[in-house]
Amino acid sequence: MLSDPIARIRRFHRAVTSEVGVLDASFLGRGRPLGPARVLNAIGSGRRDIRDIRAYLGLDSGLMSRLLRSLEAEGLIEIEGNASDSRRRSARLTGAGALEYAAYEALSDAQAAEILDKHQARERLLAAMDLIATTLGRDRIVIEEARPGDPRSQSCLSAYYGELAARFERGFDVSLSADPEARDMERPRGSFLLAVSDGLPVGCVGLKGTDKGYAEVKRLWIAPAARGLGLSRRLMEELERIAIELGYDRLRLDTNSALPEAVGLYRNSGWTEIARFNDDPYPDLFFERIIAGAGARTGASTGVGAEPAAG
Amino acid sequence: MLSDPIARIRRFHRAVTSEVGVLDASFLGRGRPLGPARVLNAIGSGRRDIRDIRAYLGLDSGLMSRLLRSLEAEGLIEIEGNASDSRRRSARLTGAGALEYAAYEALSDAQAAEILDKHQARERLLAAMDLIATTLGRDRIVIEEARPGDPRSQSCLSAYYGELAARFERGFDVSLSADPEARDMERPRGSFLLAVSDGLPVGCVGLKGTDKGYAEVKRLWIAPAARGLGLSRRLMEELERIAIELGYDRLRLDTNSALPEAVGLYRNSGWTEIARFNDDPYPDLFFERIIAGAGARTGASTGVGAEPAAG
DNA sequence: CAATATATCTGACTAAAGTCAGGTATATCA
DNA sequence: TGATATACCTGACTTTAGTCAGATATATTG
Numbered sequence: 001m002l003s004d005p006i007a008r009i010r011r012f013h014r015a016v017t018s019e020v021g022v023l024d025a026s027f028l029g030r031g032r033p034l035g036p037a038r039v040l041n042a043i044g045s046g047r048r049d050i051r052d053i054r055a056y057l058g059l060d061s062g063l064m065s066r067l068l069r070s071l072e073a074e075g076l077i078e079i080e081g082n083a084s085d086s087r088r089r090s091a092r093l094t095g096a097g098a099l100e101y102a103a104y105e106a107l108s109d110a111q112a113a114e115i116l117d118k119h120q121a122r123e124r125l126l127a128a129m130d131l132i133a134t135t136l137g138r139d140r141i142v143i144e145e146a147r148p149g150d151p152r153s154q155s156c157l158s159a160y161y162g163e164l165a166a167r168f169e170r171g172f173d174v175s176l177s178a179d180p181e182a183r184d185m186e187r188p189r190g191s192f193l194l195a196v197s198d199g200l201p202v203g204c205v206g207l208k209g210t211d212k213g214y215a216e217v218k219r220l221w222i223a224p225a226a227r228g229l230g231l232s233r234r235l236m237e238e239l240e241r242i243a244i245e246l247g248y249d250r251l252r253l254d255t256n257s258a259l260p261e262a263v264g265l266y267r268n269s270g271w272t273e274i275a276r277f278n279d280d281p282y283p284d285l286f287f288e289r290i291i292a293g294a295g296a297r298t299g300a301s302t303g304v305g306a307e308p309a310a311g
Numbered sequence: 312m313l314s315d316p317i318a319r320i321r322r323f324h325r326a327v328t329s330e331v332g333v334l335d336a337s338f339l340g341r342g343r344p345l346g347p348a349r350v351l352n353a354i355g356s357g358r359r360d361i362r363d364i365r366a367y368l369g370l371d372s373g374l375m376s377r378l379l380r381s382l383e384a385e386g387l388i389e390i391e392g393n394a395s396d397s398r399r400r401s402a403r404l405t406g407a408g409a410l411e412y413a414a415y416e417a418l419s420d421a422q423a424a425e426i427l428d429k430h431q432a433r434e435r436l437l438a439a440m441d442l443i444a445t446t447l448g449r450d451r452i453v454i455e456e457a458r459p460g461d462p463r464s465q466s467c468l469s470a471y472y473g474e475l476a477a478r479f480e481r482g483f484d485v486s487l488s489a490d491p492e493a494r495d496m497e498r499p500r501g502s503f504l505l506a507v508s509d510g511l512p513v514g515c516v517g518l519k520g521t522d523k524g525y526a527e528v529k530r531l532w533i534a535p536a537a538r539g540l541g542l543s544r545r546l547m548e549e550l551e552r553i554a555i556e557l558g559y560d561r562l563r564l565d566t567n568s569a570l571p572e573a574v575g576l577y578r579n580s581g582w583t584e585i586a587r588f589n590d591d592p593y594p595d596l597f598f599e600r601i602i603a604g605a606g607a608r609t610g611a612s613t614g615v616g617a618e619p620a621a622g
Numbered sequence: 623c624a625a626t627a628t629a630t631c632t633g634a635c636t637a638a639a640g641t642c643a644g645g646t647a648t649a650t651c652a
Numbered sequence: 653t654g655a656t657a658t659a660c661c662t663g664a665c666t667t668t669a670g671t672c673a674g675a676t677a678t679a680t681t682g
Contacts, residue, residue, distance in 0.1 A: 062672080116320060
C-alpha cells in the first residue's frame with residue numbers, strides 16, 4: 001500500500017499469526033498432545049499410507065511409530081499391512097477414531113466461525129483470503145475430470161453464467177443459449193474438467209461432443225481469485241489431450257468480443273478465426289483448431305499473460 | 312468464492328500456515344531455541360517491561376525468569392530495576408543484543424523476500440495481504456498526530472492526490488488547488504492526523520487554520536485496504552476534538568460530488584451544505600459545521616456504512 | 623544369487639517447554 | 653498497622669518432541 005513489499009508481507013504475517021493463529025489451537029483442546037493430534041488428522045483427512053504421512057508431517061520414523069502406537073492404544077486407529085509391498089503399513093480410523101476426528105473438525109469450524117463473526121463476514125475479506133490461498137497454493141492446483149452434474153462443476157457453471165450476465169451489455173440467459181446437454185460433456189462423447197485448489201473448484205472447461213466431425217470447447221471459466229496463474233492454458237492443454245484420446249482431430253469454439261482475455265488466449269495459442277457455425281445469439285467470434293497433426297499442439301511458448309475470465 | 316465462508320477461512324488458514332509459516336523459521340536459524348529468541352525479539356521490538364513481555368508471550372513467571380537469565384548469560388540483554396515500582400524489572404538490549412536482534416530482522420526480511428520472489432510480487436497479492444492485515448488488526452489501529460512533512464503523512468498525501476487524479480474526469484493537479492501550507496496544518500494553527508495500523512499509515516486528515524474565524528478540514532483519505540472500518544469517522548471525531556482545543560467553534564470543508572462516500576459521511580454526521588466560500592477550481596460542494604455548542608457533536612449513532620476514499 | 627535399499631519398529635537418549643511449590647522483596651488496601 | 657496482593661526468582665519436576673543406533677523383514681538391483 002504505502003510501504004515496501006517486504007514490510008507489507010511481514011505485516012501480513014504478524015497479523016495472521018497473532019489473529020488467525022488461534023486456529024492452530026484446534027489441534028489442542030482435546031486433551032491430546034500436538035503430535036498424535038496431527039497424525040490423527042492426517043489419517044482422518046484421507047492419508048492412509050504411513051510413509052506418506054511421515055513425509056507430509058516431516059516426522060522421524062521412530063517418532064512416527066510411537067505416535068501410531070499411542071493412537072492405537074487409545075483405540076482410535078488400526079494398522080494394516082499393504083498388499084503390494086509388505087514392508088509398508090496403512091492406518092485406518094476406527095469408529096471411535098472417526099468420532100474424534102469429527103470433533104477436531106468441529107473445533108476448527110468453531111474457530112473459523114469466530115473469526116467470521118468478529119469481522120462480520122465481509123465479502124471483501126473472504127475474497128482476499130481466497131486470492132491468497134489460491135496464489136500461495138498454485139503449485140498444488142490440480143486439473144481433474146468431473147461430471148457436469150457434480151456440485152463442484154455446477155458451482156463453477158453458475159459463477160460463469162453470473163459473470164457473463166455482468167459482462168454482456170444485454171445480460172445472459174442460459175436458456176436462450178445452446179446449453180450443452182450434460183451427456184455431450186461426458187465420456188465417451190465429451191468431457192468436463194475442473195481446476196481444483198485445495199478442494200475448492202477454481203476453474204472449469206467443457207468438451208462437447210458433436211456428430212459433425214468436431215468437438216466444441218465450452219464454458220471456460222477461471223475464478224477471479226485464480227486469474228493470472230496460467231490455469232486456463234493448463235485446462236485447455238488437458239482438454240485437448242482428452243479430445244485426441246476420444247478420437248477428435250478438430251476443435252471449435254464460439255466466444256464473445258466482450259471477453260477479451262479469452263479471445264487473446266485463443267489467438268495466441270494456435271486457434272484460427274472462422275465464420276459463424278451456429279445460430280446461438282450470444283457469440284460473435286468463432287474459432288477452430290486442428291489437433292491431430294504434429295505441430296498443431298498448443299504452443300507452450302506462445303505464452304499470453306492475460307487469463308480469460310470466461311470464454 | 313464458491314463455498315461456505317467457514318470452509319474459505321479454513322482453506323486460507325491451511326494455505327497460510329503451510330506456505331507463509333516458513334516465516335516462523337526466522338525465530339530459529341540462529342542456534343537458539345524458540346523461547347529465548349521470542350523474548351529477545353520482544354525486547355528488540357520495544358517491549359521493555361518484563362511483566363508486559365510475560366503477558367504478551369503468555370509465559371509462566373518461572374520460565375520467563377530462566378529465559379532472561381539465558382539471554383543475560385549470552386550478554387545480549389541487561390536487566391534493570393523500575394524507578395516507580397521496585398518489584399518490577401525492565402530489560403534492555405546490549406550492543407551485542409542489538410546486533411543479534413538485527414540479524415533476526417534480516418532473517419525475517421529474507422524469508423519475506425523469498426515469498427515475494429516465488430509469487431512474483433504481484434500487486435494483487437500484496438493488496439490482499441494489506442486488506443487482511445488491516446482488517447484483522449482493526450482494533451489496534453491508532454489515530455495519532457503527525458506533522459504534514461512526516462514521511463508517513465507524505466505517503467498518504469501522495470496516495471490521496473493519485474486517487475483524486477483517477478476519480479476526477481479532468482484529473483487533479485495539486486499546484487492548481489489551494490494546497491494548505493504545512494504551517495497551517497500544524498499546531499498552534501491547525502493539526503494533521505494519521506490512522507496507523509501496525510506501523511503503516513492507512514488514512515489521514517488535516518485541520519487547516521485560517522484567520523477568518525473558522526478552520527478547514529482538508530485531505531481526508533482512507534487507504535483502500537482500510538475502508539469500511541469506520542476510520543474516517545474516528546479521524547473526524549478526533550480532529551473535531553483538537554479543533555475545539557485550539558479554540559475554533561466552526562469548521563468548513565470543500566469537496567466534490569465525484570467523491571460520494573465522503574459527501575455521504577458529511578451529510579450524515581451533522582454538516583450543513585453552504586454556498587461556495589473559495590475559488591479553488593476542484594470542489595463543487597461546500598459544508599459547514601458548528602462544533603462549540605452542545606448538541607453539535609458528531610452523532611455517533613447516525614452511522615453511515617460507506618467509507619470516504621477521499622474528501 | 624548377493625549386495626543394497628527401504629519401511630517399520632524398539633530402546634536409550636537429549637533438549638525444550640512448561641508446571642508447581644515455595645521464597646523474597648515490595649506495594650497496596652482496609 | 654497488619655493482611656493481602658504483586659513481581660520476580662529458584663529448584664524440582666513432568667511432558668513433549670525429537671535424535672540416533674541398531675534390529676527385522678521385505679523389496680530391488682546388478
